[in-house]
Amino acid sequence: MSRLSVPCDTVTDQGSLGDGAGDRVQILDEDGHVRADASVPDLSDERLVEMYRQLRLARHFDERMISLQRQGRLGTYPSLAGQEGAQVGSTHALADEDWISFQYREHGAVIVRGLEPEYLLYWMGHERGNEWLAEKNVFPLNISIASHLPHATGMAWAAKLKGDDRAVVCHFGDGATSEGDFHEALNYAGVFDVPAIFFCNNNQYAISHPRERQTASPTIAQKADAYGIDGIRVDGMDPLAVYEVTRQAVRKAKGPEEGQCRPTLVEAVMYRFGAHTTADDPSVYRDDAEVEEWKQRDPIPRLETFLRERGLLDDEAVDAIEGDVRETVADLIDAAEEFEPDPEQLFANAYESDTPRIREQREVFRQLRERHGDDALLEDE
Numbered sequence: 339m340s341r342l343s344v345p346c347d348t349v350t351d352q353g354s355l356g357d358g359a360g361d362r363v364q365i366l367d368e369d370g371h372v373r374a375d376a377s378v379p380d381l382s383d384e385r386l387v388e389m390y391r392q393l394r395l396a397r398h399f400d401e402r403m404i405s406l407q408r409q410g411r412l413g414t415y416p417s418l419a420g421q422e423g424a425q426v427g428s429t430h431a432l433a434d435e436d437w438i439s440f441q442y443r444e445h446g447a448v449i450v451r452g453l454e455p456e457y458l459l460y461w462m463g464h465e466r467g468n469e470w471l472a473e474k475n476v477f478p479l480n481i482s483i484a485s486h487l488p489h490a491t492g493m494a495w496a497a498k499l500k501g502d503d504r505a506v507v508c509h510f511g512d513g514a515t516s517e518g519d520f521h522e523a524l525n526y527a528g529v530f531d532v533p534a535i536f537f538c539n540n541n542q543y544a545i546s547h548p549r550e551r552q553t554a555s556p557t558i559a560q561k562a563d564a565y566g567i568d569g570i571r572v573d574g575m576d577p578l579a580v581y582e583v584t585r586q587a588v589r590k591a592k593g594p595e596e597g598q599c600r601p602t603l604v605e606a607v608m609y610r611f612g613a614h615t616t617a618d619d620p621s622v623y624r625d626d627a628e629v630e631e632w633k634q635r636d637p638i639p640r641l642e643t644f645l646r647e648r649g650l651l652d653d654e655a656v657d658a659i660e661g662d663v664r665e666t667v668a669d670l671i672d673a674a675e676e677f678e679p680d681p682e683q684l685f686a687n688a689y690e691s692d693t694p695r696i697r698e699q700r701e702v703f704r705q706l707r708e709r710h711g712d713d714a715l716l717e718d719e
């Protein structure tokens with residue numbers, strides 16, 4: 339299936355965890371030891387430790403965001419826990435100017451670009467968060483499932499036409515592969531050879547809908563064959579394997595020689611440990627034993643074992659990272675909650691410049707504020 343040359347043999351999935359048949363690339367085994375047939379990607383020691391720190395940052399950020407939602411300090415939030423390895427690993431394979439287009443759950447990818455209060459503002463509903471994402475070369479999240487895929491193809495095609503050395507990595511879920519937009523985006527990308535990586539975060543569920551009811555294909559990666567592009571299946575809870583697979587896909591997307599770009603479909607096999615969102619109760623559609631089984635593949639202890647075996651981490655360093663991560667997130671929350679938004683931001687960024695209707699609405703809003711004051715406008719009646 340895959341024509342990327344990975345530095346290790348693929349492992350045969352035993353199917354015991356109900357995640358579909360087929361091979362997937364793995365560098366770290368489930369205990370975090372380097373597989374005998376695998377080679378470790380050429381990353382500096384500092385970079386490897388930084389990846390670990392970012393995994394822990396993403397996990398702690400996730401815990402705090404859920405807690406903020408429960409306290410009424412944040413709106414609905416989709417949890418990332420379990421999926422950090424794919425997000426952090428793939429983004430380390432990108433250049434800063436490569437675009438990331440995400441569905442809504444891939445906070446780990448954003449965190450690699452730098453976690454700042456603005457990302458919290460984004461989830462608190464402030465327009466400033468949107469502007470900040472654009473500064474990081476990240477598209478705003480997309481809740482209308484799969485409709486961002488054709489945009490990613492278009493963005494990649496534009497980069498190719500302009501001669502920019504930029505790739506687009508587009509994240510989406512297993513559920514998104516059932517949408518027409520998935521087909522259109524990959525079909526077009528294959529015909530026009532655009533520098534895109536379609537990164538499927540196959541976390542086994544689309545809300546309550548299990549992967550095996552999503553498609554009769556044994557794997558998602560094999561769907562690439564229908565579009566004449568490469569498809570590759572990787573252990574999405576192995577950050578090193580994801581890094582290597584994405585690195586090669588990016589190289590192929592940008593083209594080793596002028597005009598040779600090719601898109602890739604990556605299927606990263608993983609599991610969402612928590613609820614679909616803060617508005618979901620997963621206990622009604624999956625049992626604890628299944629969750630516990632997948633937790634054996636948790637990317638954080640796996641990378642930690644690898645780093646300890648290399649002598650790059652010890653108890654003291656792990657404690658220091660944990661302390662740093664807690665302080666960082668606490669400071670970010672304080673900074674975000676101190677932010678005083680300009681209510682007129684409501685009208686910003688819908689269009690590049692105001693349309694007559696937006697101008698009219700903005701004027702009416704301004705008059706209402708002057709007449710009644712912001713407090714009165716916020717009252718329920």
Ligand SMILES: Cc1ncc(C[n+]2csc(CCOP(=O)(O)OP(=O)(O)O)c2C)c(N)n1
Nearest residue numbers: 443481482483511512513514541543544545
């Ligand atoms: C076009 C469309 N149909 C349905 C929904 C409702 N919906 C929200 S999230 C979701 C599940 C998506 O699952 P998947 O793509 O696997 O991503 P995951 O949430 O697992 O990360 C659905 C069906 C939607 N947002 N948009």
Ligand SMILES: [Mg+2]
Nearest residue numbers: 511512543544
């Ligand atoms: Mg899913």
